Amino acid sequence: MQKNLEILQKTKLFKGLESAAIETLLTNLGASKKVYQRGEFIYHAGEQTINMGMVLTGAVHVIKEDFWGNRDILTEVVAGGLFAENYSFLDNVLLEVSVLTIEPTEVLFLDVRRLMSDGVIGRNSNLVLIKNLLTILAQKNLMLTRKMEYLSQRTTKDKLLSYLSAESQRQNTSAFTIPFNRQQLADYLAVDRSAMSATLCKLRDAGILEFNKNKFIFKK
Amino acid sequence: MQKNLEILQKTKLFKGLESAAIETLLTNLGASKKVYQRGEFIYHAGEQTINMGMVLTGAVHVIKEDFWGNRDILTEVVAGGLFAENYSFLDNVLLEVSVLTIEPTEVLFLDVRRLMSDGVIGRNSNLVLIKNLLTILAQKNLMLTRKMEYLSQRTTKDKLLSYLSAESQRQNTSAFTIPFNRQQLADYLAVDRSAMSATLCKLRDAGILEFNKNKFIFKK
DNA sequence: CGCCTTTCGTTGTTTTTGCAACATCTTTTA
DNA sequence: TAAAAGATGTTGCAAAAACAACGAAAGGCG
Numbered sequence: 001m002q003k004n005l006e007i008l009q010k011t012k013l014f015k016g017l018e019s020a021a022i023e024t025l026l027t028n029l030g031a032s033k034k035v036y037q038r039g040e041f042i043y044h045a046g047e048q049t050i051n052m053g054m055v056l057t058g059a060v061h062v063i064k065e066d067f068w069g070n071r072d073i074l075t076e077v078v079a080g081g082l083f084a085e086n087y088s089f090l091d092n093v094l095l096e097v098s099v100l101t102i103e104p105t106e107v108l109f110l111d112v113r114r115l116m117s118d119g120v121i122g123r124n125s126n127l128v129l130i131k132n133l134l135t136i137l138a139q140k141n142l143m144l145t146r147k148m149e150y151l152s153q154r155t156t157k158d159k160l161l162s163y164l165s166a167e168s169q170r171q172n173t174s175a176f177t178i179p180f181n182r183q184q185l186a187d188y189l190a191v192d193r194s195a196m197s198a199t200l201c202k203l204r205d206a207g208i209l210e211f212n213k214n215k216f217i218f219k220k
Numbered sequence: 221m222q223k224n225l226e227i228l229q230k231t232k233l234f235k236g237l238e239s240a241a242i243e244t245l246l247t248n249l250g251a252s253k254k255v256y257q258r259g260e261f262i263y264h265a266g267e268q269t270i271n272m273g274m275v276l277t278g279a280v281h282v283i284k285e286d287f288w289g290n291r292d293i294l295t296e297v298v299a300g301g302l303f304a305e306n307y308s309f310l311d312n313v314l315l316e317v318s319v320l321t322i323e324p325t326e327v328l329f330l331d332v333r334r335l336m337s338d339g340v341i342g343r344n345s346n347l348v349l350i351k352n353l354l355t356i357l358a359q360k361n362l363m364l365t366r367k368m369e370y371l372s373q374r375t376t377k378d379k380l381l382s383y384l385s386a387e388s389q390r391q392n393t394s395a396f397t398i399p400f401n402r403q404q405l406a407d408y409l410a411v412d413r414s415a416m417s418a419t420l421c422k423l424r425d426a427g428i429l430e431f432n433k434n435k436f437i438f439k440k
Numbered sequence: 441c442g443c444c445t446t447t448c449g450t451t452g453t454t455t456t457t458g459c460a461a462c463a464t465c466t467t468t469t470a
Numbered sequence: 471t472a473a474a475a476g477a478t479g480t481t482g483c484a485a486a487a488a489c490a491a492c493g494a495a496a497g498g499c500g
Contacts, residue, residue, distance in 0.1 A: 045389070064369060067385035067394075067438055074369065086365070089358040096366070096390065116351045130350055131336045137357040138309040144364035145306070146316070149284060149294065151371040152410045154458075155486070165287040169265070170316065174287075182448060190372045192488050197449055199487095213447095218287055374488070375456065402478060412458050417479055419456095433478095 004033070004108070007056055011080040013132050021125035028126075030111045035104070042099040042107060043084060050095055051109040052088035055081050058105025064097050076102070082136070088112050150189055156199045159189045164209065164216055174218040181214065224253070224328070227276055231300040233352050241345040248346075250331040255324070262319040262327060263304060270315055271329040272308035275301050278325025284317050296322070302356070308332050370409055376419045379409045384429065384436055394438040401434065 005022060008014045014022050025031075033056070036042060042053060042060060055077050062074045062083055074097060077083045083099050089112070112133065115126055146166065153159045163185075168176050178185065186193035203209050210217045225242060228234045234242050245251075253276070256262060262273060262280060275297050282294045282303055294317060297303045303319050309332070332353065335346060366386065373379045383405075388396050398405065406413035423429050430437045 064386075066382060067388055072369065072382075074365070086358040086361045089354045090362070093362070094390075096386070116347055116354075127336055130354075134309045134336075134350075134353065134357065137354065137361060138306040141306045141357060141361055141364065142310070142313070144361065144368060145294070147368065148364060148371070149292065151368070154410065154412075157486090162286060162292075166284075166316070168287055170314075181446095183446095190374065192374075194449080194451095194489080195487055198451090201449070377456090401476095414459080414479080414481095415457055418481090421479070 004056055007079065008054075008108075011054065012136055013054065013082065013129070015132055016128050017125055021128075025125055025129060026110075029114050032109050034107050034109065036101045036107065038101055038103050038105075040101050042101065043095055043097075045095055045098045047095045048093075050084045050087040051111050052085045053083045053099070054108045054110065055079055055083070056106040056108055058101060058103045060105055060107075061100050061102050062097050063100055085133075085136070147188070156189070156191045156196055157203070159191060160196065160199060160203070161208075163189060164218070168216075168218055176216055178214050178216065224276055227299065228328075231274065232356055233274065233302065233349070235352055236348050237345055241348075245345055245349060246330075249334050252329050254327050254329065256321045256327065258321055258323050258325075260321050262321065263315055263317075265315055265318045267315045268313075270304045270307040271331050272305045273303045273319070274328045274330065275299055275303070276326040276328055278321060278323045280325055280327075281320050281322050282317050283320055305332075305353075305356070367408070376409070376411045376416055377423070379411060380416065380419060380423070381428075383409060384438070388436075388438055396436055398434050398436065 005019045008022050009017070009019065014025075017025070036058075043050065045065065057079055059076060059078045060083060061076055064072045064074055066072070075083075084095065087093060087095055088110075115130060115133075149166065150159050150163045153162050164178075167178055168174055171177075180188060182197055183193050186196045189196070200211065204211065207219055209219055225239045228242055229237070229239065234245075237245070256278075263270065265285065277299055279296060279298045280303060281296055284292045284294055286292070295303075304315065307313060307315055308330075335350060335353075369386065370379050370383045373382050384398075387398055388394055391397075400408060402417055403413050406416045409416070420431065424431065427439055429439055
């Protein structure tokens with residue numbers, strides 16, 4: 001378990017906590033570790049009373065199957081990352097996704113509902129964990145809200161401009177860099193790469209922006 | 221302030237708390253009330269150290285202005301609703317939106333960071349408030365994640381099918397109702413209403429689904 | 441250095457969407 | 471109940487996107 005503690009200290013969830021505090025927390029939250037082979041289901045859509053899971057080693061896919069059984073990969077979670085964290089705070093909500101390992105994986109399950117029960121109240125380490133949880137949820141919320149703004153645009157051009165404009169404002173400069181290559185940007189904006197590439201060049205030819213690799217400059 | 225307490229008890233944030241507990245909490249969180257005229261800015265994009273705001277009466281728009289000054293309305297918040305709640309948990313993040321009243325509005329500001337300081341630890345009412353906050357953030361997260369899945373689809377047909385399929389699964393029946401009329405559904409999926417209407421009818425003619433008003437049935 | 445892989449831009453074709461305008465049916469209300 | 475307002479479906483057309491296929495440039499590696 002020693003090696004696990006080292007991993008845990010580096011995660012967003014346990015950030016700022018000493019090994020001893022983490023060990024106490026793990027006990028209080030009824031932590032349990034489980035090892036999975038590649039291709040095993042950790043959770044199935046439709047289940048209830050879900051505990052939060054943290055990937056210690058390996059990786060999982062959070063997937064959604066539609067009415068006809070088509071699979072859609074929503075996210076990939078790697079070491080240190082959480083899954084099912086939203087459901088772990090909500091009662092009377094059935095899990096709408098499934099979680100599937102894509103390689104041999106160790107998972108730590110945490111019953112975070114216990115954080116809100118009287119028994120574990122008042123300890124400073126609980127407070128740190130709660131703060132970390134709120135931070136994690138707020139950050140994710142912000143990321144989703146941002147992406148939503150771009151995806152709500154009707155055309156590729158508008159998606160690009162809203163994304164680039166927001167990135168420019170966030171970095172507070174008209175010359176900025178983005179953390180994507182073309183294919184990744186297209187995936188992020190849910191458009192076709194080549195069509196997006198063509199749109200970018202049109203914007204360049206129209207004198208609206210310049211770019212080179214992942215560096216962009218708004219001209220007007 | 222008596223009237224405000226009645227409002228507050230009905231909100232998601234203060235749910236499950238007695239008037240007395242709420243009053244104590246308001247003091248501990250440095251609550252302050254402010255009244256705005258129609259068309260006043262409550263927050264401007266770029267500000268830092270943001271307190272969470274709750275609309276007591278009236279309504280506000282959360283808006284975003286792009287590089288060229290075009291305004292985009294992201295959400296409308298009415299009585300009992302929160303704004304800037306994500307930012308109130310995050311340090312070193314500048315506000316990326318502005319908040320603007322669209323009618324005379326009373327706002328309650330809460331410094332929720334104080335929840336995580338030692339002084340107010342250990343009280344049961346704090347725990348309830350934290351639980352409510354986590355619930356609110358998790359619910360919002362779930363809503364955003366769902367919508368993201370639909371908006372990530374490339375075509376109107378796929379947007380419709382992923383939304384309707386998910387709704388069918390969530391209601392656990394192939395005959396289900398949706399909380400939107402056509403225009404609202406089109407807005408939600410960020411597509412044109414008439415084009416969406418045509419797509420729906422194609423799906424009907426292909427024998428994939430039937431519908432009447434906001435009632436839908438998957439056939440296969 | 442040459443080979444292989446990746447990234448990016450370009451073009452042409454097919455499909456889909458947005459938009460505008462209008463017909464039909466339903467609901468509201470005066 | 472008649473008129474008005476709202477919701478839904480339908481059509482034609484122009485614009486845009488998806489898709490496929492390809493070439494050029496850049497980067498990594500034996």
